[in-house]
Amino acid sequence: MTAMDRECLELQLLEMEMLFSMFPNKEDIVLDDKSSILRVQRYLEGVCEALPPRIEFSIFLKTEDSQIKSQVLVSLPHDYPKVDPELYVRSSAMDRQQQSMLNKSLASYMSSLERGELCITNASQWLQDNISSYTQSAKPEEEPLGGIQETTDTFHRMWIYSHHIYRQELRKKILDSAKRLNLTGFCLTGKPGVVCIEGMKGHCEEFWRDIRYPNWKHISCKHTESHQVSGDIDVLRLFDTFEELQFAAHGDYGLRNDYHMDLGQFFEYLKHHKSEHIFQILFGIESKS
Structure with missing residues (x-):
């Protein structure tokens, strides 16, 4: 294990602690593999030699008025935060076009953050602050004359x-x-x-x-x-x-x-x-x- 590998995985565990503090309810953060964090810890301790699987989980967010609920799918590459995490948001309150626009805006926001810094907590806060605006946008444009919409x-x-x-x-x-x-x-x-x-x-x-x-x-x-x-x-x-x-x-x-x-x-x-x-x-x- 290189020093960079160790640093990245240690930072991932640190951010998971921060997230569990931000979202104390068990239903707010759900790990895809409940043993993934323990397996990373054992790898760092030298108990297990095999590279552990990615830490993958869902964050279930609500706006302040609890009107909009969303699910953020998160996958952390082994070398995150040196590379970007994989994030995707979906919500029953948005249609497909609104959901696509939100994820594009989230990706743009993520690209504005400094590479190498932990960013899942920032992304979660950004979503809670901005998601409501996407449930009222993305109205379909009127079809142009001729009956065929050019896209x-x-x-x-x-x-x-x-x-x-x-x-x-x-x-x-x-x-x-x-x-x-x-x-x-x-x-x-x-x-x-x-x-x-x-x-x-x-x-x-x-x-x-x-x-x-x-x-x-x-x-x-x-x-x-x-x-x-x-x-x-x-x-x-x-x-x-x-x-x-x-x-x-x-x-x-x-x-x-x-x-x-x-x-x-x-x-x-x-x-x-x-x-x-x-x-x-x-x-x-x-x-x-």
């Missing part, structure tokens, strides 16, 4: 890899989130598990946050693709819908958790959707038809 945004595609995708409730959550956010792509279940989503960048990022919380081990975003668009985004889609894939499995499918998907069939599926280059990115090997 400029970022079309995004994410390729997500997991060691496996088995559980029915997880598969349902992936399908429901993709449908709700108007994303197309697929979910390859089994071992390995692969998810591709495409749509507006903000929707893709929201999907990624939704399925990662609570903490899902053995999952990573392997590759992303982005394009600036003005108008109809559908012309950039490689997939017409979002579907669940199950190719011929080797093993006792449904009886044991050791089955594997047929990657040859999966490569042909990617090839059909003009995405065969992704195979090597996902698995680190080349494939032939």
